[in-house]
Each structure stands twice: as structure tokens, then as C-alpha cells.
Amino acid sequence: MLTTLRRIVLALTKEPELDLALQHMVTQVKEAMATECCSVYFADYEQEHFLLMASDGLAKAAHGQVAIGFSEGLVGLVGQREEPINIANAQQHPRFKHSPEVKEDDFNAFLGTPIIHQRKVLGIISVQQKQARQFTENEEAFLVTLAAQMAMAIADAEAKGIINRKTSQQHWQKLQGIPASPGLAIGHFYVSYPQAQLSSVSLIKSSSFHKQSKLFQQAVSKTIRDLGQMSQRMQGVIPEDALDIFDMYKHMLESASLGDEIIEKIRLGWNAESALKIVIEQYVMQFEAVDDPYIRERATDIKDLANRVLFNLQETKVKTTDFPEDMVLIAQDVTAALLAEYQHKGIKAIVSLSGSTNSHAVILARALGIPAIMGVGSIPLASFNNKQVIIDGYSGEIFLSPDQNLLKEYQHLVVEEQELHNIVKEVIDLPSITRDGKSVELLLNAGLGVEFDHSMKNGAVGIGLYRTEIPFMDRNCFPSEQEQFSWYRKVLQSFPRQPVVMRTLDVGGDKALPYFPITEDNPFLGWRGIRITLDHPEIFLVQVRAMLKANIGFGNLEILLPMISGVTEVDDAIRLINQAYFEVSSESTEPVSKPKIGIMLEVPAVIFQLKELSQRVDFFSVGSNDLTQYLLAVDRNNTRVAALYDAYHPAVLRALNFIAEHAQQHLIELSLCGELAGEPGGALLLLAMGYDKLSMNSHNIARIKWVLRHIDYTQTQQILRHCLMLTTAKQVHNYINEQLELLGLGGFVRAGK
Ligand code: PEP
Ligand code: MG
Secondary structure (H helix, E strand, O other), rough: OOHHHHHHHHHHHOOHHHHHHHHHHHHHHHHHHOEEEEOOOOOOEEOOEEEEEEEHHHHHHOOOOOEEEOOOHHHHHHHOOOEEEEEOOOOOOOOOOHHHHHOOOOOOOEEEEEEEOOOOEEEEEEEEEEEOOOOOOOHHHHHHHHHHHEEEEEEHHHHHHHOOOOOOOOOEEEEEEEEOOOOOOEEEEEEOEEEEEEHHHOOOEEEOHHHHHHHHHHHHHHHHHHHHHHHHEEEEOOOOHHHHHHHHHHHHHOOOOHHHHHHHHHOOOOHHHHHHHHHHHHHHHHHHOOOOOOHHHHHHHHHHHHHHHHHHHHHHHHOOOOOOOOOEEEOOOHHHHHHHHHHHHOOOOEEOOOOOOOHHHHHHHHHHHOOEOOOOOOOOHHOOOOEEEEEEEEOOOOOOOOHHHHHHHHHHHHHHHHHHHHHHOEEEEEEOOOOOOOOEEEEEOOOOOOOHHHHHHHOOOOEEEEEEEHHHOOOOOOOOHHHHHHHHHHHHHOOOOOOOOOOEEEEEEOOOOEOOOOOOOOOHHOOOOOOHHHHHHHHHHHHHHHHHOOOOOOOOEEEEEEEOOOOOHHHHHHHHHHHHHHHHHHOOOOOOOOEEEEEEEOOOOHHHHHHHHHOOOOEEEEOHHHHHHHHOOOOOOOHHHHHHHHOHHHHHHHHHHHEEEEEEHHOOOOEEOHHHHHHHHHHHHHHHHOOOEEEHHHHHHHHHHHHHHHOOOHHHHHHHHHHHHOOHHHHHHHHHHHHHHHHHHHHHHOOOO
């Protein structure tokens, strides 16, 4: 049965025309269940009815014509109850609706089950039979399982249909994603395709032997150079014997036989990529067939090597591609590394087919002040290429190929946004203080680029979070101590008399380094942040030494440790920091100052160890992004559970309040550097809770300052008191948005002024 089910669902997903796919499917289901009729209905929420889409058993003329109201007939009943209904004699059921057009008078037995995707009934699938009998439990289980799997395929197909649908009345198409970074943008899509793997290369013939063989030789030479550079940079970072891998790779590439075989395939008429694929896959097959595990493992090396050559082959093509001036970047999975790679090309907005609201890519997008929409669904990327688009980062709406009216409407909103932006800028140099005199320090979240642009300060009084991992990403090996020293020096220099909090490397989770791959089933619960750097003191010490050296003459460095879950990690990290401090002091002729040390509060376990932790460090900085993720057990990157990820969830707000109360009790400085600090609602709640410092991206500093300067502290306390009594995140959002509108600050949480 399982095989039949897989076959049916696979056929459904492979057929590009949904109508044909459904028609094919109902026949397969009818045969598999040895019944006499199978039909599929789709819900139309505007018309409030189910439309018969396909059937094998009901009259052909009724397909696409007959509709059953949401509260009519047995089909309507399945939709209302949201559960399967199994009836031996349907004609006698009080809800049976006689529709002569479908010609179902002969059928008695009826089994219908809803097709539900993300809690929404998309349609109904039913089977019918002449013999009046109850369908068996097995038959029911089969149909329910099929419907659950169909739901995903139909949701995807519907999204694809939206892209391809063109009607005479509607000139543009709308897609809905998850709003992730606010703002509006009008531009043209630029698709970033995933870096190709050899397995995804399609075999293509080419008649230009000379061109293709030259391309191949160039890619090989480039790969050999890359490997040489990588090996050099890794010296001293990884053990000597591990460096042998680079030599082995180089050796394989330089060996005449491999290259000759590929050239031979090109001579036979294949293009360079195809020739590479054909030869390498033969080798891989031979290696994988060997019993010896060591030899088998070499298959992985060959594949890796071939992918590097492929990358260089494809790079030549990528370079010739023009970026639209008003580029809206779209990819299957926009990661922080991808954004770091494209950020200099003037991106107007980002759209990711997968992902969710608080991935690091989104955090970067907010820091750049560009709208982002995530989790749009499985739509072929190529269908977006070069299309004009409007992005509404407040609502998550994407308007493809907009008509003049829609464009005008959004152009107007974009102007209003710009006006608000300009007004807000007026407060940049004013203190961040409420109308009744309560002040809070606003600091900057930095680390986006190596170069620090002074215009990014926007009135911040220091750096509250410098994410050091970002500059580690867009490169192909770990940076040296000297390289890191020069980055950190520039950052410390940008706020010479104000605190600069540098967080030690926080890789893992969704922040992968291309040259330090980690494969885990549960990366956010795995090897991440301090767990990695304590296991690799050589990486940690180099980083801390670079920070301490960069701090000489400034003395404004503070070190922040990410992903702390207990006191042992803090003790171990402090021991290493002390070691680095003594080393640097003994090497330096100038005095080296001891930085303050703080920890991120982002793993819920620390909430119950605040006393012990406060005795060890100088400050706490709450990472509300991860705290929300770990407290609610919701992956911050997962589209399916995106609606559950909410920093305004009462549990998160109460945890934040608890932390603030206890930090005051233990007399330890408290700041918050998660995204919540940069949101108007979040900032006013945190101010009321007693947070001393709020750290946010450059773009938000002026906005939050404006909000704080237009509100009373006593009002924020009332709002907080009320929010802490609410029971759902939705209630909190509604209440806060209502309060912001009342205060004339609604333009900060929706499009327009
Ligand atoms: C956080 O978790 O809130 C935080 C600031 O760190 P990151 O988003 O880099 O994990
Ligand atoms: Mg974090």
C-alpha cells in the first residue's frame, strides 16, 4: 500500500499541469482502492464552496462546473467537521444533496476526507461505491494518508499556479510569504541559484571543443591555486597532517590521467561540466563498490574536488550575469552568508522560498534596512527571474508584474516611508529619553562588514553587539590573528571613548562557515557558539588575542560570550581569556587593559542560574532571538512553525521580566541585543522592565529614539503591566499596536505614515 501511495503522490508532484495531475490521480486511487468512483474538490473561500476539480466516476461534464456550498451536502460536512466521514448509504443521509449533473444516483457508499494544509481545508477527496457498505479501516487510513500528502503537493502547485496564471482581468499576481523585515521595495528579481552539485548537472552536448577544453583547464588551474591558498592560510590553524588533504587534492588534479579522460569526453562532444560529471561519477561508482572503508571514503574526496572544479567552471558564467540596479534578491534559502556575498551589490529587498522570521539572514536584512519576506514556498526559482516586483515587508505580500495602478499606490507609500525616515533622522543627536525623563542607552548591533561606516552610528552611544562571525563568513578559510586584529581595531576606533561589546565567534546553528562544515541533525541544539570555541581553544585564543591587541590604546573593549548554558563554560572561557591576556601583556610594550566580560542570556537554563553567573561576569546581554527559539522550542528558521515563533509570547515576556528583576537584585548591568530591542513595542516593554541598554541595528536606532521621545515612562509601565496579564501573543500584539496607533506611532509597524 505504501508503495502505491508513494507512486500516486510522486505522479501528482511531477505533472506540471495541476488539472491533468488530479485527473490522473483520481483514476489511480480508484484502481488502488478497487472502488467505483474517486473525486477531488477544491475549496474556494471567496465563493464559499467546494468545486469539483476531477473525478473518475462522476459525469465528465460536471468537472470544473459543479460546486457544493461549504454548508451543503456530504462534501460540505467533511469540510465543516475537518475529519473523514464514512457512510454506508449516503443517499439516506440527511446531509445528502442531490445534484443531477454529477450523475451519482447509483452510488451508495461514501468516504470523504479533508485535504488540510497548515490548518486550512484546501479541498476534499472522496471515494464512492454502488454497494451500500462501510469502507474498511484500512481504506479509510489509506485515504487519510493520501490526503495529508496531497495537501503539501497541492499547496505547492497552487503557489506555482499563481506564478503562471494569467487572466484577462488581473494583470499581476500576488504571493504571500512570512513578513520578516519591514519596509517596502519596488524592483526586479535577481535569482541566486544554489551552488551546483555535480549531481544536479544535466548532460549537455557542445560542438566547441576548444572553448570547452579551455574552460575546463582554466577551472582546474583556478582550483589548484585555491587549494594552495587554502592550505597556506590553514597552516597553524589545523594540524600538519590534516593539511595533507590539500596536497592530495592538488596531486589528483595535476595527474594527467584524470584531466585527459575529461578532455577526451569533451572531444566526444560533451560540454566541460558534463564531461566532468561523466568521468567523476564513474570513479565514484568504482570507489563506492570497494569493501575497504578507507577507499570508499575517497569517493567523498573525489566528489568534493569535482564540485570545486565545477564551482570554478560555473563562476565564469556567473560573472557575465548583470545585476538589475533595483535588485530584489531571491533564493531557495537566503542565508546570512549569501546576503553577505551580495550586500555590496545594492540589494533592495530579499525573498527566500524557505526560512523564517529570525534567521540570521533576516537579522542582516533588518540591519541593512531592507525588507525581507521568507517562506514563500516551493516555486521554481526560474519563474521569478527578472520579473518586476513590489515587496511589502510589513505584510509579507509579493506583487509580481504589478500594473500601473498598483505601482502608483506603492510608489506613494514608498515616498511616505521616506518622509517618516527623514523626520525620524531629526532626533539622531538628541538624547534617548522619554517625555518624563527616563533615559535608556541605545547601542548598535554591528559586524555586518569589516569596514565601519560612520554614518551607521545614527546617534548610538557605543556598540552593544559586534557579531564577529559575520566577517568570518564571506571567505574560504579562518582569518589570521593579524587580519582579525585589523578588523577589530577599526571597530574599536569607531567609538573610541564608548563601549564596544565584541561577541566571540558564534558559529553553528544557521551560521555556517563554508570552510568549517558541521553536519548535524539538530544544529541549533548542537555544536554552536561557545561550545565550538571551547573545543577549539586555538580558534578562541587567536580571536581573543586579536581583540586584546586591538584594544591597546583604546580600552573600550568588552567581551561577550555566546550560547552559555552553565557556569563551567564561563569559568573555562574566562580561563582562556586570562591566558590570552597574559600572553598579549608579556608581548606588548604598552599596557594592555583587561576588558569587561559578559555573557549572552539566550539559553533558558541561565534564567535559573542568574545569581551564580552574576558572580562571575560583569554584565548580561539577553539574546531574545535565541531565548525565544529555545523557550518556545520553535526553530527560528523553520517556515512550518513560523507562526509559533513570537518574542511577544507571554512566556517570553515573563522570562524577560524575571531576568530584569533578578539582574537588579544581583546588581548586574543588563542589556538586550536581540531583534526585540529594535521594535517599537519591544523597546517600550523593555524600558518598562528596567533594561539599562538596548542594542539594535543602525537603521532602528533613530526610530526607537523617536518612539521613546514621544512616550512617557509611566505609560510604558502601564502597557507592560497589562501585557504581562495577557494570555496569548496575539492579544499582546493587538494591544501594543492599538497603543502605538493611539500614540500616533502606527507608521512604525505598518506601511504608510
Ligand atoms: C540573539 O540570539 O538574540 C542574538 C542577539 O544573537 P544571534 O541572533 O546572533 O543568535
Ligand atoms: Mg543568539
